[in-house]
Amino acid sequence: EGIRGLLTSDETFQQVRELAEVLGKRFVVAKNVPGFAANGMLMPFINEAFFKLQGGVSSANDIDLIATEVFGHPMGPLKLADFIGLDTCLASIEAMHAGFGDKYRPCPLLREYVEAGRFGKKSGKGVYDYLG
Known part of the structure; x- marks a missing residue:
């Protein structure tokens, strides 16, 4: 995403666009708002998955399976959050x-995981256990 700041010149913005293309990346322009465009769509999806998990609607595996098998996503929202x-994720949702x-109220379960030090893959445990 290219987000133009108030002081970003047209020349600078064009250079960033060209760099993205050289790197083989698709370039989209987004407004400078909390979450921008991509996270503005992704984080509510992840947050809702946590609400479903907290409410006992489905297991973590089943929530992720719905996303991959029914929606065709390459990774489920809970595994992606990990x-x-x-x-x-929590910081992004809090900003939104x-x-x-x-x-965009953060799911209490997501906050509990973070407060317990369950940050996901980088800490070895999040929704899923990566330690063994």
Whole structure:
């Protein structure tokens, strides 16, 4: 995502676009708002998966299976959250909550995991256990 700041010149923005293309990346422009475009869509999906897990609607494995087998995603939202880092996900969701209100309220279970040091793959344990 290319996010133009208030002081970003057209020349600088174009250079960033060209660099992305040289690196083989697709370039999209997003407004400078909490979550930008990609995380603005991804983090509510991850947050809702945590609400489903907290409510006992489905197991973590089944939630991820729905995402991969039914929706065709390459990775389920809970496994993806573990890969990103639950602390990183929580910080992003908190920023969106502060910017946009209760629609983006972080799931209490996600907060519990982070407070317990369960950050995901980088700490060895998140939704899933990576220690053994």
